[in-house]
Amino acid sequence: MADRYQKFTSGAVGGFAARRLGLPRPELLRRFRPGDRALVGPVLTAGGGRLGKELAAVLEAAGAETGPAASPGALVFDATGLTESAELARMYGFFHDRIRTLAPCGRVLILGTPPDRTGSAREAVAQKAIEGFVRSVGKELRRGATANLLQVAPDAPGAIESAVRFLLSARSAYVSGQVLALGTVPAHSAEPAASAAAASSLASTDPTWSWEKPLAGRKAVVTGAARGIGAVIARTLARDGAFVLCVDVPGQAAALTDVAAAVRGEAMELDITSATAVPALGARLRREDLGGVDLFVHNAGVTRDKTLGRMDRTQWDTVLDVNLRAVETLTAALLDPADPLLRPGGRIVCTSSINGIAGAAGQTNYAASKAGLIGLVQALAPRVADQLGGTVNAVAPGFIETRMTAAVPLFVREAGRRMNSLRQGGQxxxxxxxxxxxxxxGSGRINGQTLRVCGQSLLGA
Known part of the structure; x- marks a missing residue:
């Protein structure tokens, strides 16, 4: 759906009018296209923490331009060496001198330590303070720039490359003001991380693997794949090399078939709330050509919006059944100790929502279901890591331009678009x-996390 206001203010006349009237001017975000450079650049680094050498190796492996620049594309500070609040001034000095030179759609990234994994109370204070700093910087940035914090546990060496590549690339265009932790859930039998040090070993054992096709040889399932976000997820996973089994209800058969054909995958008509869903999906995934699944994306979801006093039981049950209970049932089959459908090192990703974090009037059913998914991710993370060396995480979209949001009344839609630091809806x-x-x-040390994709929405934490 077109954002006509953004298009208008991006032009000369509209831009002039917006400046004179003090109106927001949403930047046209730079998004990844195959063939683009891996990272935005040039990248300017500082900090001198324990991740300095690893960060330098990652940037070199990604072909990033580093060193002084009049208009840097990224400012990266390794704050893992800050052990007391007085040392936060070092971080202030680095960004104070350079923040206004950051290029359009630039990146601010700080590397820190999870406060509960520090060596003293003073260090924990300093590391927690960084969270407030990053979230505030994200709200100050303009012209499509973003700021994020990557917290790396001390016992998670070689784990940052996938996250650094994502957060310093155009792939993270609508992710800002977020705190992502690595290595906080033990992964006793996890697969090697695809870091600068480990990438060569992965490539030698699987010659089809590369940063351009990181999912080559992987089998994926996406529910709710017939349209909207689910269809784009299926296309993106296929772009990255995965074989995708596209799942949706029989009523979406035609659209589902089109998506599956476009990604050279397969279509499976299935009501995930039915009593036959688990045996039917299990039979499909155990076929010799699949042999289980490496990635399961719980994306299917519905809304039945009414204020609580006007919501009937059917509307409540429908949303909870599709959005939460079916996910619980299917995930139990994926992790069945006797015969799991999820293969070793596998991934589970749930589509939650910022409304599951912040709540929304008229969506007690929907918000409850999406908050429940966050609880599921947190509860299952240790088990998935211990049982299969895998991970379970969630994404929480904010206002995303879809057919569903296109049906929202105009003024509510405009408010949803502008109430974030990037002043626009996501795609x-x-x-x-x-x-x-x-x-x-390479994301095997990210477990039990919920990554908000909301442009740093002003709603919620």
Whole structure:
């Protein structure tokens, strides 16, 4: 759906009018296209923390331009060496001197330590303070720039490359003001991370693997794949090399078949709330040509919006059945200790929502279901890591331009678009890129996390 206001203010006349009237001017975000450079650049780094050498190796492997620049594309500060609040001034000094030179659609990235994994109370204070700093910087940035914090546990060496590549690339265009933790859930039998040090070993064991096709040879399932965000997720996973089994209800058969054909995958008509859903899906996934699944994306979802006093039981049950209970049932089959459908090192990604974090009037059923998915991810993360060396995470989209949001009344729609730091709605591809990132081999130390794809929405935490 076109954002006519953004298009108008991007022109000379509209831009002039917006400046004179003090109106927001949403930047046209730079999004990834095959063939683009891996990272925005040039990249300017500082900090001197424990991740300095690893960061330098990642940037070199990604072919990033580094060093001084009049208009840097990214500012990266390794704050893992900050052990008390007085040292936060070092971070202030680096960004104070350079933040106004950041290029359009630039990136601010800070590397820190999870406060609960620090060595002292003073260090925990300093590391927690960084969260407030990053979220505030994200709200100050303009022209499509973003700011994020990557917290890396001390015992998670070689784990940052996938996250750094994502957060410093155009793939993360609508991710800002977020805190992402690595290595906070033990992964006793996890597959090797695709870091600068481990990439060569992955390539040697699987000659089809590359950063351009990180999901080559992987089998994926996407529910709700016939249209909207689900269809774009299927296309994005296929772009990255995965074989995709596209699942949706029989009523979406024609659209589902078209998506499956476009991604050279397969279509499966299935009501995930039915009593036969688990045996039918299990039979399909156990076929010799599949042999289980490496990635399962729980994307199917419905809305039945009414204020609580006007919501009937059917509307409540329908949303909870599709959005939450079916996910619980299917995930139990994926992790069945006797015969799991999820293969070793596999990934589960759930599509939650910022309304599951912040709530929304008229959506008690929907918000409850989406908050439940976040709870499911947090509860299952240790088990998935211990049982299969895999991960379970969620993405939480904000206002995304879809047919569903196109039906929202005009003024509500405009408010939804502008109430974030990027002052615009996101695109389905923004959610799909986040799912692909969490699915990638190098993201194996990200577990139990909920990554918001909302342009740093002003709603919620």
């Amino acid at each position: 389905p591809i923004d959610v799909a890129e986040a799912v692909a990132f969490l699915a990638a081999p």
